[in-house]
Amino acid sequence: MILPATDYNIEKAADLLRQAKLIAFPTETVYGLGANVFSPEAVAKIFEVKARPLFDPLIVHLADSKQLKDVANVDNEKLQQKVKALSVFWPGPLTLVLPANPSVPTLVRADLPSVAVRIPNHSVALKLIQSCGFPLAAPSANPFSYVSPTRAEHVEEHLGNYIEFTLDGGACQVGIESTILSLLDEAATILRPGAITLEMLRPILGEVSYQTSVSSNKPIAPGQLKTHYAPRTPMAFASDKSALFEKSRIGLISFQKPQGLTQKFEVLRCLSDRGDLQSIGQKLFDTIRELDKLGLDLILIDTCKEQDFGVAIMDRLRRACAKSSVGS
Ligand code: TXA
Ligand code: MG
Secondary structure: OEEEOOHHHHHHHHHHHHOOOOEEEOOOOOOEEEEEOOOHHHHHHHHHHHOOOOOOOOEEEOOOHHHHHHHEOOOOHHHHHHHHHHHHHOOOOEEEEEEEOOOOOOOOOOOOOEEEEEOOOOHHHHHHHHHHOOOEEOOEOOOOOOOOOOOHHHHHHHHHHHOOEEEEOOOOOOOOOOEEEEOOOOOEEEEEOOOOOHHHHHHHHOOEEEOOOOOOOOOOOOOOOOOOOOOOOOEEEOOOHHHOOOOOOEEEEEOEOOOOOOOOOOEEEEOOOEOOHHHHHHHHHHHHHHHHOOOOOEEEEOOOOOOOOHHHHHHHHHHHHHOOOOOO
């Protein structure tokens, strides 16, 4: 069931979350499947509903930085300074991996001594967490390893029967999951690229590097599986000529106005006139989901330059294409 995000429905959602039930809610990145972080019973339901392996830890969503101490241990002064400096990106699409406060159930953090936290930049999410009075453990509200949801309808399609309801916040603005930055070691590492980019983090932190395991099925950090975020239809990069194609029904997702097409496509979606990364990110998952429903033989997709937000877009697309036998 999808409900409009009125104050009344947000209160109702908070009540249900207090009773260890699950509510899906919008954030600026993707929709989250929320549970009371301090209720192992509620958190267990997330793993069940998503068919998510227990080794894949959850992100904890806070209403403000005052809640940070309830879930993380930031007594270390150096760490505290880093978190303070990075809070210019909060609320926003930046998740920090920090030493955990032992009060966070081990199920949330997959037995790790660390916890991932962020403050989402969405008024509905913030109101909901405030009204609960406790942080929400929330993964993306999709079945494990399918494309993340960027509209309430996406959540309902797969999870509607298993949760109380989805608060409707329309289409997510960013459209790609948050940047995950580990502050556990001296040098900060990006475990998952997102809208807060390496280029934005470097001036604040100095040394920052990527530590994503795109090419492997053995995650460095849990959840970094090679074939995450994949549609059911085989997907390949349009630049990969080997994917062309005796296939008869092909859909194309382009990042700018296509010119001089030689192939006939069953369906063509253009995410931006001139390759604007924000527009591409915002529409990407929605469009992949749309084409995935059409029973195509193949979805072809553009590539973009791997800098700034383009790193996150290509990270997700590589994983989505890795699943299909075509072109890999
Ligand atoms: O934008 C987002 O981050 C969305 C919205 C709902 O906030 N959430 C999201 O959650 O993408 P999820 O569960 O799909 O991805 C969470 C990932 C895990 O797969 C794992 O890679 C990482 O966060 N993670 C969580 N806790 C961690 C920890 N303690 N150490 C390392 N990685 C962790
Ligand atoms: Mg996810």
